[in-house]
């Protein structure tokens with residue numbers, strides 16, 4: 565899925581104060597490529613991902629995500645895009661503590677497909693991230709790396725064309741981080757466009773394009789300066 569962003573800006577209103585979080589961002593991410601974004605805390609990285617996800621809407625600019633016009637699309641079109649084409653791995657996993665691993669992975673598709681079919685697919689996804697044997701565990705019985713892999717399995721349930729990842733290796737030990745990187749590389753090789761935000765220097769070395777977010781401005785940088 566190709567992404568084209570031109571002069572994208574976003575301002576949050578907080579009481580009487582307005583914060584210009586994204587400033588005139590212009591970027592193209594070709595279909596099947598991988599963009600890694602680094603930058604200081606609070607610089608706007610998560611907000612950028614949220615705008616690409618269509619969860620959030622930019623105030624100004626052109627935002628094309630595949631065939632979707634992110635600025636003009638209706639809420640129905642945006643939610644259809646999220647359901648059919650988008651995988652999003654959140655910074656804090658966002659697992660449902662009251663449900664086991666298998667159910668957590670099944671949740672996004674539950675309203676749309678027969679339950680048995682979803683369960684089969686969820687098991688395949690768990691197998692692909694090496695977690696099938698944990699399918700009946702509750703989230704509080706999982707390690708950080710296992711929670712994160714559950715979140716990946718869930719994000720892949722709808723065979724997304726675009727995968728957005730917010731700090732996917734945050735708080736992982738080296739072994740789990742390497743597993744995570746290998747899984748993301750495999751997903752990207754299968755043709756999925758990846759946009760990833762990270763503070764992890766090892767992970768930041770991956771990708772075709774490297775963006776640096778500073779104070780709401782996104783610029784491309786070469787790997788040598790990483």
Ligand SMILES: Nc1ncnc2c1ncn2[C@@H]1O[C@H](COP(=O)(O)OP(=O)(O)OP(=O)(O)O)[C@@H](O)[C@H]1O
Nearest residue numbers: 576577578583585604605606607608609610611612
């Ligand atoms: N809903 C909101 N209302 C007001 N301000 C917000 C909102 N969401 C984010 N911000 C502000 O926007 C700025 C950018 O936040 P964002 O989460 O995009 O940064 P980030 O680069 O992802 O940071 P981190 O690396 O710490 O996750 C911050 O100053 C934050 O306080």
